[in-house]
Amino acid sequence: MSTASPSSIIPAADWQDHSGAFQDVLYHKAEGIAKITINRPQVRNAFRPLTVKEMQQALADARFDENVGVIILTGQGDLAFCSGGDQRVRGDSGYKDDQGVHHLNVLDLQKDIRSCPKPVIAMVAGYAIGGGHVLHLICDLSIAAENARFGQTGPKVGSFDGGFGASYMASVVGQKKAREIWFLCRQYNAQEALDMGLVNTVVPLEQLEQETVAWCRQILEHSPIALRMLKSAFNAGTDGQAGIQELAGNSTMLFYMTEEGQEGRNAYLEKRKPDFGKFKRQP
Numbered sequence: 001m002s003t004a005s006p007s008s009i010i011p012a013a014d015w016q017d018h019s020g021a022f023q024d025v026l027y028h029k030a031e032g033i034a035k036i037t038i039n040r041p042q043v044r045n046a047f048r049p050l051t052v053k054e055m056q057q058a059l060a061d062a063r064f065d066e067n068v069g070v071i072i073l074t075g076q077g078d079l080a081f082c083s084g085g086d087q088r089v090r091g092d093s094g095y096k097d098d099q100g101v102h103h104l105n106v107l108d109l110q111k112d113i114r115s116c117p118k119p120v121i122a123m124v125a126g127y128a129i130g131g132g133h134v135l136h137l138i139c140d141l142s143i144a145a146e147n148a149r150f151g152q153t154g155p156k157v158g159s160f161d162g163g164f165g166a167s168y169m170a171s172v173v174g175q176k177k178a179r180e181i182w183f184l185c186r187q188y189n190a191q192e193a194l195d196m197g198l199v200n201t202v203v204p205l206e207q208l209e210q211e212t213v214a215w216c217r218q219i220l221e222h223s224p225i226a227l228r229m230l231k232s233a234f235n236a237g238t239d240g241q242a243g244i245q246e247l248a249g250n251s252t253m254l255f256y257m258t259e260e261g262q263e264g265r266n267a268y269l270e271k272r273k274p275d276f277g278k279f280k281r282q283p
């Protein structure tokens with residue numbers, strides 16, 4: 001079983017361990033909150049293909065667990081949220097797994113986070129750099145500790161994220177700032193990140209989880225369907241056809257839940273003509 005290294009962040013919930021056989025990830029649940037923690041502090045929580053695969057598995061579990069309403073994504077320890085792809089296993093066309101197969105599977109994880117119908121909150125202590133910065137960026141909310149530092153390194157290390165990392169970043173911080181972040185590869189402190197709208201709030205390191213869990217508890221008081229619709233509505237504006245598909249899929253789900261939608265199914269199964277005449281045409 002995975003173990004956690006010491007941290008000065010005060011635990012804020014009675015977390016139950018669901019890490020199972022995960023090697024690179026810790027996975028906990030409490031009070032309707034799922035917490036996915038990248039557990040590779042020795043490399044500032046850089047991800048390798050296995051890390052990403054386990055994060056996808058944990059995220060899928062959280063998505064399909066009816067008792068979970070909100071998901072926290074974080075990194076183990078005080079020093080880093082995530083420092084991006086593990087450069088030690090970077091091959092010539094992606095990141096190598098134990099079999100030597102090359103992956104860029106963090107792109108799949110990004111899509112999973114965007115399309116998860118539950119709010120995903122990045123809880124950031126220390127560095128969120130490179131692909132790690134993109135991970136926090138694409139979360140619905142980001143809560144930063146005072147020691148958080150943000151930035152891209154792609155053009156320095158021979159990489160770039162031309163997907164969410166470019167266009168979605170520009171929609172969050174503006175075109176000029178996004179180009180500055182990528183072209184100059186500077187690091188930004190938590191206050192600077194707050195000022196440019198990259199994070200929602202900044203708190204002392206020790207209080208990071210308390211604040212994040214307080215936000216989760218407040219979200220959990222609210223309508224799951226309203227939250228789901230809002231997330232997909234926000235994504236529809238930024239995530240292209242995939243974003244529109246999510247919003248449309250949620251509309252279909254809501255229609256299935258109506259008597260009118262069910263009349264079509266029932267009529268088919270009962271081999272009769274559907275009676276849609278009994279339903280009002282709303283103005």
Ligand SMILES: CC(C)(COP(=O)(O)OP(=O)(O)OC[C@H]1O[C@@H](n2cnc3c(N)ncnc32)[C@H](O)[C@@H]1OP(=O)(O)O)[C@@H](O)C(=O)NCCC(=O)NCCSC(=O)CCC(=O)c1ccccc1C(=O)O
Nearest residue numbers: 042043044046083084085086087088127130131153159161
């Ligand atoms: C994060 C740092 C700024 C932290 O600095 P510091 O606190 O001084 O610690 P260090 O002494 O540098 O690091 C400690 C220890 O960790 C190792 N380490 C840190 N980061 C990595 C890493 N990313 N890979 C491998 N190892 C790492 C470091 O070497 C040290 O080990 P020792 O054994 O003690 O030497 C600083 O560490 C730093 O700048 N790190 C590198 C950041 C970086 O450039 N990351 C990669 C960016 S590229 C990327 O993430 C691509 C991701 C991707 O898969 C992708 C693919 C396709 C499209 C888009 C993407 C995408 O961007 O998402």
